[in-house]
Amino acid sequence: MESILVLTHVDDGGASLAKTSLEAVTAGMNLAARLNVPLSIGVIGPDSARAASALAQTGAHLLAVSGEAFAQTRYSSDAAACEALCRAAQPTIVIAPGCARIARVAAGVAYRLGGVIDAHITAMGGTEGIEASRWFYRQRLEAIISRDARPWFLLLDPGTNPAYECAPEEAAPADVAQVAVELPRQRTAVTGLRSPAQSGETIRPDAKLLFVAGAGWTKKQPDGQIHTTDAARLILDFLKASGASLGSSKSLVDQTGDNQQVLPFLTHMNQIGQTGATPRHRKGLSTCCYGEEPHVVGWRFISERRAISLDPNCGWARGKADVVYVADAFQVMAELNTLFS
């Protein structure tokens, strides 16, 4: 019989579970209920018993690894914590979030346990056994994987499961088994975190809307001039007012290396498409964009799509958007920003 362990960790605040961990909890609960098998949840953090209290109503066997060493992410301590939780729970299936913290150690932990691992899992189905789905070739092919080897580690792509919601009354002390960890000698001391100022971040995975900027923003406009400064202001104002995440076509981000006028806040990290990202947002709005890759591949996981293009014959916008506005994006975005203000 299978037995399932969900690996989780606390968020940067240290008191609650990270959102991706709560998504893994949902996936674990659903799988355990479908297979009618026991479920354990392991929590890693400085005071994980407190964080685990949010899981009191899951009915799962709760295990925790606690201590200051687990307040911050570091390969040696995180791998030791995951290994200790797995050895304590003896699962056949380990479900974990594919977040930076766990993804970094999961393959090493699977090796220590003599197990196998698959990453980027987007769904788990099957009638009797377990079938895990993931996408290959830039999200063009979906594979369904089943394995006999155990323990089988499955890393879930963020955003593919709803986060487990604990009711306020669940924040009561839970019955949590503390698991001791024998830490190897620590060579890495985490002295702090440095991240870009919030206002400078344009990639926002949790945003409802993905705003896609195409190369048209930096091309000659009907007056024969280039209006890159206006384009930058319109886009940044819109991002600020709407909270949208910024995606870009490859042509636009590539211009940085071509000595052309560019939008200074764009990097290749913003690129979506076949050689870029395929982010998950509820809505998408593409502007000044013609290409196949941003519309077909970059938008693959976007549910509601709209495009603003001067080109009424753009087959990709027409074929892939629910609504195409044949209009000047400079005018439309200026009007939208006015409505926001």
Ligand SMILES: Cc1cc2nc3c(=O)[nH]c(=O)nc-3n(C[C@H](O)[C@H](O)[C@H](O)COP(=O)(O)OP(=O)(O)OC[C@H]3O[C@@H](n4cnc5c(N)ncnc54)[C@H](O)[C@@H]3O)c2cc1C
């Ligand atoms: C192997 C390979 C991989 C690739 N991978 C990717 C990828 O991952 N992502 C990607 O994006 N591309 C990728 N490409 C490139 C892709 O094929 C296209 O060349 C690119 O996406 C085109 O970018 P664009 O639509 O922004 O620019 P353009 O093709 O230059 O289109 C600009 C559009 O803006 C419109 N426009 C101009 N001014 C306005 C205005 N004022 N209002 C409204 N509309 C206006 C124009 O009418 C035009 O339709 C790849 C190509 C190859 C060969």
